[in-house]
Amino acid sequence: MQKGHSGLKVKSKIWLEIGGEPAFGNGRRRLLEAIESYGSISQAARALHLSYRKAWSHIQAMEERLGTRLVERRIGGKHGGGATLTRDARRLLEKFDKLEDGLAKIVDRKFTALFSRTL
Amino acid sequence: MQKGHSGLKVKSKIWLEIGGEPAFGNGRRRLLEAIESYGSISQAARALHLSYRKAWSHIQAMEERLGTRLVERRIGGKHGGGATLTRDARRLLEKFDKLEDGLAKIVDRKFTALFSRTL
Numbered sequence: 001m002q003k004g005h006s007g008l009k010v011k012s013k014i015w016l017e018i019g020g021e022p023a024f025g026n027g028r029r030r031l032l033e034a035i036e037s038y039g040s041i042s043q044a045a046r047a048l049h050l051s052y053r054k055a056w057s058h059i060q061a062m063e064e065r066l067g068t069r070l071v072e073r074r075i076g077g078k079h080g081g082g083a084t085l086t087r088d089a090r091r092l093l094e095k096f097d098k099l100e101d102g103l104a105k106i107v108d109r110k111f112t113a114l115f116s117r118t119l
Numbered sequence: 120m121q122k123g124h125s126g127l128k129v130k131s132k133i134w135l136e137i138g139g140e141p142a143f144g145n146g147r148r149r150l151l152e153a154i155e156s157y158g159s160i161s162q163a164a165r166a167l168h169l170s171y172r173k174a175w176s177h178i179q180a181m182e183e184r185l186g187t188r189l190v191e192r193r194i195g196g197k198h199g200g201g202a203t204l205t206r207d208a209r210r211l212l213e214k215f216d217k218l219e220d221g222l223a224k225i226v227d228r229k230f231t232a233l234f235s236r237t238l
Contacts, residue, residue: 007137007138008135008136008137008142008185009135009136009137010133010135010136010218011133011134011135011136012131012132012133012222013130013132013133014130014131014132014226015129015130016127016128016129016130017127017128017129017130018126018127018128019126023127041234066127077169095233095234096123098233099226099229099230099233102225102229103131103222103225103226103229106222106225107133107218107222110217110218110221110222111218112217113233114214114217117213
C-alpha cells in the first residue's frame, strides 16, 4: 500500500444499549439538545424534521429504558407550555460527550500509530 | 436515575473513510475474511448473502480508495479459479482488529468510570 494514505481517516461512534436495545446515541442527544435550546418539544421536533409523535416516543423510550425522567413539561403559563431537561438529562449529555470526546482522541492516536505509513 | 443501571452497556463502532467516503469497516472486513476462509469470491459472497457483483464492487471500491490490491484472483488451475488475500489485505485486517480491540476496552473502562453508579 502506498505510504501516507493522506486521505485515510478513522471514524468512530458510540451509543448506549439496555438489553440489546438502543437507549441513547447521537440522534437522541440531538433531540435532547434541541429541547434544551428551544424550550419546547414541538419546536425541537420541527427543527430536527421529526413529528411531535416521533420525538415524544423517543423521549418515552429513553426515559423508560434509563429508568429516569429526562424531560420536564411545563403546562400552560403566560407563553403556553414548554419543556426543560431534568438534571439527569443534563448529566447524561455531559457524560456522553465526555465519553465520546475521550474516545475520538484515543482512536485518532491509535489509528496514527497503526496506519501512519504503510499497511 | 437509579443506581447501577445493571443493563446499561456502551457499544462502539469504527470505520475508515477517505474523502468522506467509507473505505473499510465491519461489512467489508467480513467480506475479506470470508474470501480468506472460502478461497473464492463467489462462495464468500454467497455466505454473506451478497450477489457476486455486489461483492466485487465492494472489493473494487476498497482497492481503489486504499490504493492497493487486496484480493488476488487465481484463474483456472486444477480446481478452477479462486481468490486469496494479499499481504496488504491481511495487514489491513490485523490493524483494524487491533484498533477495534483496543478501543472496546477503553470505551468500557471509560464508560464504567463515568456511568457506574448514577447519572
